[in-house]
Amino acid sequence: MIWEKLPESLKIKEVKPYYDILKRRWTARLFKRLFDITASSVLIILLLPIMFTIGLAVKCDSFGPAIYKSRRITRYGRPFIIYKFRTMKWGNKGSTLTAAEDERITRIGKFLRPYRLDELPQLFNVIKGEMSFVGPRPESEEFVRRYSGEMLATLLLPAGITSKASIAFKNEDKILKKYGEKGIPPEEAYIKYILPKKAALNLKYIKSFGFFSDILICIKTLF
Secondary structure: OOOHHHHHHHHHOHHHHHHHHHHHHHHHHHHHHHHHOOOOOOHHHHHHHHHEEEEEEEHOOOOOEEEEEEEEOHHHHHHEEEEEEOOOOOOOOOOOOOOOOOEEHHHHHHHHHHHHHOOOHHHHHHHHEEEEEEEOOOHHHHHHHHEEEEEEHHHHEEEEEEEHHHHOOOOOHHHHHHHHHHHHHHHHHHHHHHHHHHHHHHHHHHHHHOOOHHHHHHHHHHH
């Protein structure tokens, strides 16, 4: 991690304090990557039969591919393709955000989403280095463009499968539904009310960044 080699969009005064924190904790970043490689490799081997079964169930439940692919943003603002089991009807148009009881969600999707089983394919994103087990959840480009200067500091780390923000907003679909009942579209509600709160939690995570704190977040996610 070298300041001069960062993208120009990140070389700003609001990002520098967070960069200094992460640069000092290079050993924690090293252990984080070693853990990601080891744990994702083991989990892929152990969970492969379960993932195959889920993929088959998704295919049998509704028309379309078993794996949903979407362009997201990860470390240093780099785009990548995130993998998930498809939980929505194929070909349906509409908001990129999903509120509770969204009619686009498939029958198998209603089972997978509450337990985050649709995110198991992201283990392959982790082993490829595009994601980490713990880190800010990857946003789409349309939302990253709305980041403030300080919020851009969250792009100093790889996107994560889970985070403090993920735990705090585990019922995000229900929150979006409540805003919808007030006549606020999902995108507007997310940008104005949810995204800033998530960013604040992600920035707080960087300030307390450490390998063992990551393990604690993983344990909290399971519970």
